[in-house]
Amino acid sequence: MIIVLKPNQKQELVDSFVKKLTSEYDVQVNTWIGTQSTVLGLIGDTTVIDSEYIQAQDFVESVKRVQEPYKKANRKFHPDDTSITLPNGAKIGGGGLALIAGPCSVESEEQICSVAESVKKSGATFLRGGAFKPRTSPYSFQGMKDEGLKLLSEAKEKTGLPIVTEIMSIEHLPLFEDVDVIQVGARNMQNFELLKQLGKLHKPILLKRGLASTIEELLMSAE
Numbered sequence: 001m002i003i004v005l006k007p008n009q010k011q012e013l014v015d016s017f018v019k020k021l022t023s024e025y026d027v028q029v030n031t032w033i034g035t036q037s038t039v040l041g042l043i044g045d046t047t048v049i050d051s052e053y054i055q056a057q058d059f060v061e062s063v064k065r066v067q068e069p070y071k072k073a074n075r076k077f078h079p080d081d082t083s084i085t086l087p088n089g090a091k092i093g094g095g096g097l098a099l100i101a102g103p104c105s106v107e108s109e110e111q112i113c114s115v116a117e118s119v120k121k122s123g124a125t126f127l128r129g130g131a132f133k134p135r136t137s138p139y140s141f142q143g144m145k146d147e148g149l150k151l152l153s154e155a156k157e158k159t160g161l162p163i164v165t166e167i168m169s170i171e172h173l174p175l176f177e178d179v180d181v182i183q184v185g186a187r188n189m190q191n192f193e194l195l196k197q198l199g200k201l202h203k204p205i206l207l208k209r210g211l212a213s214t215i216e217e218l219l220m221s222a223e
Contacts, residue, residue: 001027001046002064002076005038009059014038017059025049030071032078037061041077070219084204086180090125090162092204100164100181100206102128105141106148116155126181127152127161132168134187146175153178164206170197179203186210189221 005014018029018040027044042049051063068074083094092098101124106112116127131148133141144151152163162180167173170193176182181204188194189210198205209218 001042001049001051002062002066003040003042003054004061004063005040006059006061007037009038013059017057030077034078034080039077039079041071041074043071068216070216070223073219073222086162086204088160088162088180090180098126099124100126100128102126102164103130105130105133106144106151109151109154112151112155113158116159116161120159120161125161126164127155127159128164128183129155131165132172134166134168134185149175149179156180167194167198170194173197181206184208186213189213189218192221195221 005017014031018031021027021029021040021042025042025044025046025048027042027046027049030041030043032039032041046065051065054060055063064076066074066076071077081093081095084092086092090098101119101122103111103115106129112129115129119127129148129152131143131152132145133143135142149165152165155161156163156178163178164181164183165176165179166183166185167176168185168188182198182201183206184191184195184198186208187210189208190213207218207222209215210221
């Protein structure tokens with residue numbers, strides 16, 4: 001359920017209304033404050049909520065029921081475009097073009113640092129390189145792993161470019177503290193145990209669409 005409040009409502013009123021919703025109904029409320037209005041997204045069993053009663057409140061502009069299974073990733077929950085700003089000032093969204101470039105895999109210090117310089121000169125804003133590499137063959141190069149992450153950090157220090165690299169397992173999370181954007185590959189798009197842990201981080205996640213997966217399945221993974 002989506003509840004849109006009328007403009008210029010006092011924060012105390014919004015907080016009180018959210019507290020009332022969470023205490024009276026078994027729902028989670030996500031608050032989105034936009035330039036024109038405040039949107040409350042209710043997640044849970046909203047069938048017991050009387051939408052007409054909510055609509056009758058003088059500070060409520062509209063009430064909508066959401067049919068799609070994905071809620072947090074739903075555009076109705078946050079009408080404005082999403083814009084992500086990294087600590088170094090690099091932006092994703094907001095009308096700009098975020099270009100990510102780099103080698104398929106990190107192979108040596110000379111290789112990744114040289115490529116990073118070329119990436120920066122070309123105008124790209126993010127450096128991508130695989131430290132952990134999922135392959136179709138167990139005999140193929142699987143990446144340099146933690147050593148590859150150290151080399152990516154070295155290239156980042158030399159060029160100032162934020163780094164993007166793929167994670168393969170929850171166990172590797174402690175190694176990714178210096179990674180700016182964590183990539184989830186197509187093979188892990190529905191690895192929900194991994195996704196749940198990544199959802200707790202304050203980092204952008206680059207989520208790739210799984211092989212033969214539908215758009216709705218991708219959105220549910222983003223959820």
